[in-house]
Amino acid sequence: MTKRILIIDDVEYILEFEEKVIESIKSEADFSIVIDKASTILDAKELVDLNTYALIISDMNLPDGSGTEIAKYATSKDESTRVAALTIYPQRYEKERAYFDAFFKKPILPSVFKENLRLLLGI
Amino acid sequence: MKISEVQAVLGTLPLGAFVMDEELNVVWSNHYFDTQFFLKEYKKTNVASFNFIESEESMIDLFSKAFHAPKPWSQEHFCEMSCGKHYHCNISVHELDEVHVLVYLQRSVDVIEQCDDLLKTTRYDHVTSLVNRSYFLELLGEKLLEHNKNKSSLSLLVLDFDSLDDYDVLFTSTDDETIFIELKNKIQEVVGDAQLFGRMSTSKFAIVYEDIVSTVEVEKIAEEIIYLFSEPILVKGHLSYVELTIGVSLYPVDTGNARMLLHKAEHSAAAMQNIEPNSYSFAHKLPEQNVENVLQISTDLPSAIEKEEIYFMFQPQYCHETQRFCGAELLARWEHPELGFISPEVFIPLAEQTGMIRAVTMKAFIEAAKLFKEIEAVGIKNFSLSVNISPSVLLYGDFLEDLKFFMENYEMIGKPLYLEVTENDLARNISKMIEILEEVRAMGILIEMDDYGTGYTSLQYLSKLPIDTLKIDKSFVRDIDTNKHQAVLFKAICEMSLALGYDIVAEGVETKGENLIVASHKKVRVQGYYYARPLLKKPFLELIQKKLQ
Numbered sequence A: 001m002t003k004r005i006l007i008i009d010d011v012e013y014i015l016e017f018e019e020k021v022i023e024s025i026k027s028e029a030d031f032s033i034v035i036d037k038a039s040t041i042l043d044a045k046e047l048v049d050l051n052t053y054a055l056i057i058s059d060m061n062l063p064d065g066s067g068t069e070i071a072k073y074a075t076s077k078d079e080s081t082r083v084a085a086l087t088i089y090p091q092r093y094e095k096e097r098a099y100f101d102a103f104f105k106k107p108i109l110p111s112v113f114k115e116n117l118r119l120l121l122g123i
Numbered sequence B: 001m002k003i004s005e006v007q008a009v010l011g012t013l014p015l016g017a018f019v020m021d022e023e024l025n026v027v028w029s030n031h032y033f034d035t036q037f038f039l040k041e042y043k044k045t046n047v048a049s050f051n052f053i054e055s056e057e058s059m060i061d062l063f064s065k066a067f068h069a070p071k072p073w074s075q076e077h078f079c080e081m082s083c084g085k086h087y088h089c090n091i092s093v094h095e096l097d098e099v100h101v102l103v104y105l106q107r108s109v110d111v112i113e114q115c116d117d118l119l120k121t122t123r124y125d126h127v128t129s130l131v132n133r134s135y136f137l138e139l140l141g142e143k144l145l146e147h148n149k150n151k152s153s154l155s156l157l158v159l160d161f162d163s164l165d166d167y168d169v170l171f172t173s174t175d176d177e178t179i180f181i182e183l184k185n186k187i188q189e190v191v192g193d194a195q196l197f198g199r200m201s202t203s204k205f206a207i208v209y210e211d212i213v214s215t216v217e218v219e220k221i222a223e224e225i226i227y228l229f230s231e232p233i234l235v236k237g238h239l240s241y242v243e244l245t246i247g248v249s250l251y252p253v254d255t256g257n258a259r260m261l262l263h264k265a266e267h268s269a270a271a272m273q274n275i276e277p278n279s280y281s282f283a284h285k286l287p288e289q290n291v292e293n294v295l296q297i298s299t300d301l302p303s304a305i306e307k308e309e310i311y312f313m314f315q316p317q318y319c320h321e322t323q324r325f326c327g328a329e330l331l332a333r334w335e336h337p338e339l340g341f342i343s344p345e346v347f348i349p350l351a352e353q354t355g356m357i358r359a360v361t362m363k364a365f366i367e368a369a370k371l372f373k374e375i376e377a378v379g380i381k382n383f384s385l386s387v388n389i390s391p392s393v394l395l396y397g398d399f400l401e402d403l404k405f406f407m408e409n410y411e412m413i414g415k416p417l418y419l420e421v422t423e424n425d426l427a428r429n430i431s432k433m434i435e436i437l438e439e440v441r442a443m444g445i446l447i448e449m450d451d452y453g454t455g456y457t458s459l460q461y462l463s464k465l466p467i468d469t470l471k472i473d474k475s476f477v478r479d480i481d482t483n484k485h486q487a488v489l490f491k492a493i494c495e496m497s498l499a500l501g502y503d504i505v506a507e508g509v510e511t512k513g514e515n516l517i518v519a520s521h522k523k524v525r526v527q528g529y530y531y532a533r534p535l536l537k538k539p540f541l542e543l544i545q546k547k548l549q
Helices: A012-028 A041-050 A067-077 A090-099 A110-121 B003-010 B031-036 B059-068 B109-123 B133-150 B174-191 B215-228 B258-275 B291-306 B344-354 B357-377 B399-409 B423-428 B430-442 B484-499 B512-519 B537-544
Strands: A002-008 A032-038 A055-059 A082-087 A102-105 B016-021 B026-029 B073-080 B086-095 B100-107 B154-160 B196-201 B204-209 B233-235 B238-240 B245-251 B279-282 B310-319 B324-336 B340-342 B384-388 B417-422 B446-452 B469-472 B503-507 B524-527
Touching (some): A002 A012, A002 A041, A002 A067, A012 A110, A012 B357, A041 A055, A067 A082, A082 A110, B016 B031, B059 B073, B059 B100, B133 B154, B154 B215, B174 B196, B174 B204, B174 B215, B174 B233, B204 B258, B245 B258, B258 B291, B291 B344, B291 B357, B310 B537, B324 B357, B344 B357, B357 B384, B399 B430, B469 B484, B484 B503, B512 B524
Parallel strands (some): A002 A032, A002 A055, A055 A082, A082 A102, B245 B279, B324 B384, B446 B469
Antiparallel strands (some): B016 B026, B016 B100, B154 B245, B196 B204, B233 B238, B310 B524
């Protein structure tokens, strides 16, 4: 079985960082993981149209809008997609909670992020 | 009853009331009716314009019937309130005089509870049911007005459970919030006479005591709370230890403003986190600072890292033996878009207090990894990079795991990376530090002791510390070419360090004379303005490719 993960962030080093953290827990899973990356909502929507994602991790503050937009779009296409938000200020998005499975606080650190990924992916 | 009497009695009651005449014109209405049944812009001059009552009859028919019916007259209807919700209301009409009637609109009890619930969500924290930050400030403001009138004082305590700040919220599980309810219950054990108890943020609670104002009494309460949390709390069947610091501000000693009073207590609590966990501090005992700026800096720190407002400069180290630059120290700098340049002496301690220092350090590691690649790309070998590390980062539970992740995933194995720890930080918790640094070295990372000579490391400890390099503080380097005592001290430190097997970096070399003396000591690297100030990456890369005589 393969689980596809989409990570969305407009800051290049954070995107690379997230990718490395996901790569580092790959060996713990009894399924294979494929990672896609996007820096804008537009790019992310194109990828959502093309693929089925087990998990989407999106920054909330993207250049062309909010992470909530991609959360709504992805879950309307596939209800089983789990969506996590990454934000510096989780308390600012109380009203958007319903669209996400989790809110992760930025800046992320490997140990904490790994643990949250394990929970979301059921590893 | 006269209309003026109705106004006096019903003006501020929490039920809708209005007076209408035979033409169904609304001649008066109370505040509750205006705000709860109407949107602001809505005209309410005649009942014909009412649209909040759900009835099969027109409003004119309904109220004409009521006007002429025997009094008191009443009917039940659903009404749409201005908050958008529909509630069951009793509408009753009472005779005032020959040409006016009084109309009451009252929600049924269960409906009132529903509205109270709505109020609760805006005023109370949904996890602990304590008052939230904004309502706390509102109530505190009212209390300060009273105390100002009575010329009395009050105390505000902020309990900051900093270690819980990184607590991520997994909405799939309600268990995650259990710990905060446990904290609240535990605090409630000592709150006792407190007049106000609220939750200010994820990990901060605040308590106001109006009758306890002497510092001795407040100290007693703070100590009691700290003692209470010296024992583990039970969360999800597991015993967990939590760390807290308490900040205390006093009215009117510290300020007369509710918001500032809270800020000062929060700032005091945060300031203690790095100095001494499980302790308390009074706001008026902290050094004077621009609290507003400090708060803005603390708030902006997390986004500054991401937006790269916090960046790194590189101070080269020169090696006389090879006549080349052989290393560099990474130095964090912050250019704030509104406040301008913020000194690291200001933002690093704040980052330590708020836990953001771990993110700054991780960013420094990533920057070092990138720079190693760029240095190799221009053909330079054996070039070391040093990253400053705060004791709060080293002592953080997940540090070794995060460091291991960095080494393994950023192609850092075998790279000459140094972690710089100041002598004083090492000495503060020496046995624990030795334990952690040994594990760091086992990963192939080198350790530098910064500011050597300014701290209190005994020579006995120095030989036991797991360090590779001593950076001799600039105060021992200054004037070594003109001051005999300085020269003797510098020579002695160098000889002792080399005998113990440590490499040496002389910091703060600024003049040709100082550099000549340092050059006479073998194996001593030089860092200082004589060779280069901290540089941005481009000029730094250009400089280190040059061979200097």
